[in-house]
Amino acid sequence: MLIDFFQTLRAAGLPVSVREFLTLLGALRAGVIGPSVDEFYHLARLTLVKDEARFDKFDRAFAAYFQGVELLTDGLSAQELPAQWLERLLEREFTPEERAAVSKMDWDELMKTLAKRLEEQKERHEGGSKWIGTNGTSPFGHGGYNPQGIRIGGPGRNRSAVKVWEQRTFRDYDDSAELGSRTMQVALRRLRRFAREGSALELDIPDTLRATAANGGSLDLRLVPERHNKAKVLLLMDVGGSMDDHVKQVEQLFTAARSEFKHLAFYYFHNCVYDFVWKHNGRRYAEKTSTWDLTRTYNKDWRLIFVGDATMSPYELTQIGGSVEFYNPEPGAVWLQRLLAAFPKYAWINPEPQGVWEYRQSVGMVRQMVQQRMYPLTLAGLERAMRELSK
Numbered sequence: 001m002l003i004d005f006f007q008t009l010r011a012a013g014l015p016v017s018v019r020e021f022l023t024l025l026g027a028l029r030a031g032v033i034g035p036s037v038d039e040f041y042h043l044a045r046l047t048l049v050k051d052e053a054r055f056d057k058f059d060r061a062f063a064a065y066f067q068g069v070e071l072l073t074d075g076l077s078a079q080e081l082p083a084q085w086l087e088r089l090l091e092r093e094f095t096p097e098e099r100a101a102v103s104k105m106d107w108d109e110l111m112k113t114l115a116k117r118l119e120e121q122k123e124r125h126e127g128g129s130k131w132i133g134t135n136g137t138s139p140f141g142h143g144g145y146n147p148q149g150i151r152i153g154g155p156g157r158n159r160s161a162v163k164v165w166e167q168r169t170f171r172d173y174d175d176s177a178e179l180g181s182r183t184m185q186v187a188l189r190r191l192r193r194f195a196r197e198g199s200a201l202e203l204d205i206p207d208t209l210r211a212t213a214a215n216g217g218s219l220d221l222r223l224v225p226e227r228h229n230k231a232k233v234l235l236l237m238d239v240g241g242s243m244d245d246h247v248k249q250v251e252q253l254f255t256a257a258r259s260e261f262k263h264l265a266f267y268y269f270h271n272c273v274y275d276f277v278w279k280h281n282g283r284r285y286a287e288k289t290s291t292w293d294l295t296r297t298y299n300k301d302w303r304l305i306f307v308g309d310a311t312m313s314p315y316e317l318t319q320i321g322g323s324v325e326f327y328n329p330e331p332g333a334v335w336l337q338r339l340l341a342a343f344p345k346y347a348w349i350n351p352e353p354q355g356v357w358e359y360r361q362s363v364g365m366v367r368q369m370v371q372q373r374m375y376p377l378t379l380a381g382l383e384r385a386m387r388e389l390s391k
Contacts, residue, residue: 005065009048012061016048023047042286055282233257234298234343235266236273238308239281241324246351249377250307253349265298271312271324272332273339291335295342303389304343309352310366310374317365336369347385348374354381 002025009016024047033039041062049058204222211220235257237250257264267277267289275291278284315322317333340346348366350357354376357363367374373388375381 005044008065009058009061012057014049014054014057014061020048038285231261232263232298232302233261233265234294234302234304235264236277236304236306236308236339237266237268238271238306238310239268240270242309242311243351246309246377249351253307253377263302265302267294269308271308272316273306273335274323274328274332275330275335291339295338298343300342300344302343302345304339304346305385305389306346306348306370307351307377308348309350310348310363311352311360312362314361314365317362317369333365333369336366340370345389345391346370346373347388349377349381349385350374351377 002021006016006021024044027033027043027047028040033043044062045055045058049055207222208220211222212218214220235254237254243250254266257266267279268281268284269277273291276288277291277294278288280287313322313324316324316331317336318331320329320331321327322331348370350363352360352363357367357374363374373385375385375388
């Protein structure tokens, strides 16, 4: 079995040597890890990949080989699905009438039904409405349509999945991206003006010396407005999924923030903030930062800025286990409220056009939680957000 895995990595262009592969096999024989796909993933990457730049290529090859066998939800054990179950043989388009006829399950029913299908299903299905398969209206599988299902294998298509059975890797935002548009350049000036706000005055030593000499040696203090960058910004950025459509905009904003804010701390999250965030997307499972630690590390002087489209399943905000990627012990709304209480000066920057916000249930829920402090990623929106943060 692992010979095929080794050949898959080599076919993906990874320079994996036989010696490294033997090291992996030796570690498995020694019982370094337990019978877990997640543990095997980390062990294989540790022994076979020596350059962080190749982590993304390894992740894609790993996912292609194992077909996302780790189901990231509580109460369901990880198990392999036969590859042919998830093989898509045709491209199917659904009419508006067909889409309207498909009903959706609520959260509890969806989870119970998936467990039942995994136990009962014995063969491949395509185009149906019940079993795990492809090109159908079943809530389990990929390549078809369901208003609220669990995507298993294959790429996302309609962005309606409330859970994803695979481990995905996201790319860090590039903070060296050039500000290519006039709008972002003007936004940079708005950020600069906000960044220069701080203590009102500082001692002007040259002018103080001149004034003191002119005053016969009597000390004559001269003060000038503070010019140093005193603003402290905690930047939390949504990454992956629907945010892939906004990478360029967010990178431009990130570049502006890195160049203007001397005191800037940034972290990533996916869809909603839960009990942990991370600094590097390539190591987001191995190097987590507790969200509680954010509230202890940074005090109320820090301005909190969320950057995200707030587009997700409402279950991510309201349900235990509602995260699309892992089992969250507390709903996302609980963690959002904790962060907002810890940082009274906050704003949410949304790269989605403001005209579509009212059609996204989750956007409305987040706007209500942040007390309408959600602003579009436009010149006017950034100016309003900066004005709010500088109060």
